[in-house]
Amino acid sequence: MSLHVRDLTIGVDLGGTKIAAGIVDPDGKVLSHMRIPTPHQPEAVGDAVAWAVDLVREDWDGVCAVGIGAAGYVDEGRSTVRFAPNLGWHDKPLRDLVQKQSGLPTAVENDANAAAWGEFLYGAAADHDDMVMVTVGTELGGGVVIAGELFRGRFGMGGEIGHYRAVPDGRPCGCGQRGCIEQYASGTAHTRRAREAAKADPRRAARILALGDGTPDGIEGRHVTQAAEDGDPLALELFEQTGHWVGQALADLASILDPAVFVLGGGVGDTGELLRRPAEAAYHARLGGGENRIHSEVVTATVGPDAGLIGAAALARLL
Incomplete structure (x- = not known):
């Protein structure tokens, strides 16, 4: 027997390794959820998204639209993924493909923008009209909300905060430039x-090494977090260093956007005070104008790992 709830939408979080889809109500509650691996073949990914949409709506009536958060550059019409390196896509008409197969109005948005919208509506920024979300994950992503509207830029590709150049002629970046802030402030x-x-100093890193496979190359972000939670001096120092760069990014963004609140999310951003505290301190120290400025709040995201899915579903409700 099918279930019916008025004004349901489907949110999809499309990444390089997984496709998550869920039925979401107007309050941002995920009522049904499923997840499948992202196909390795680029030409198969669009059909997999459409299949996920069909699967998750199977026992539900009243679904009115689909929103997809995709890891890549999305055009101004929220229809085409212009470039998604992790998916092997160029100019993929994802909206039309899913819309045709599902029969539902569909919108496509950048995944970080979708997560920011979810956090703005239902999370740590729900009491504000202006916010910037900074996702400190494998990459450095983000989304900007100004006067209650998601800022996308003229061509739909605004908010790519990971790719402003923080260090002239610095570390090479996958985008083709050098010195992007992503190369210093991301989980990577x-x-x-x-x-x-x-x-450089295996003895000093003994605790972190012990949490992995004993080799430097076996260290993962979660090992650094665990060691820091245990009070390991090196791990705490590493969070201070990353917080320095994240705080620099916040200061630069505040100089341009002056938001009410910064929301930190992503794998490293979700470590709570381990990152938030040093990031906030660095932001205060590096904001131009110093004591003459009002500082934005710096908070940790609260919606959780489904923020992108929930945000995409909320954007679909605007169709």
Whole structure:
């Protein structure tokens, strides 16, 4: 027997390794959830998304639209994924494909933008009209909300905060530039610094190494977090270093956008005070104008790992 709830939408979180889909109600509650691996073949991914939509709606009536958060550059019409390196896509008409197979109005949005919208509506920024979400994960992503509207830019590709150049001629970035803030403030950079520290001084990194396979290259972000939670001095120092770069990013963004609140999310961002505290301190120290400025709040995301799915479903409700 099918279940019916008015104004349900489907949210999809499309990444390089998994496709998550869920039925979401107007209050942001996920009523039904499923997950499948992302196919390795780029040409099969669109059909897999449509299949996930069909599977998750199987026992539900009243679903009115689909929202998809995709890891890549999405055009201004929320229809085409212009470029998604993790999916092997160029100019993929994802909206039309899913819309045709599902029979439901569909919108496509960048995954970080979708997560920011979910956090703005239902999470740590729900009491504010202006916010910037910074996702400190494998990459450095984010989303911007201004006066209650998701800022997308003229061509739909605004909010790519990981790719402003923080260090002239610095570390090479996958986007083709050098010195992008992502190379210093992301989870990947955090883990890289841990591995470099372990290679330079294995004795000092003994606790972190013991949590992995005993080799520097075996260190993962979760090992650094565990060691820091145990009070390990090196792990805490690594969070200070990453917090320094995240705080620099917040200061730069505040100089341009002046939001009410910064929301930290992503794998490293979700470590609570381990990252939030040093990031906030660095932001205060580096914001131009110093004591003459009002500082934005710096808080940790609260919606959780389904923020992108929930945000995409909420955007679908606007169709």
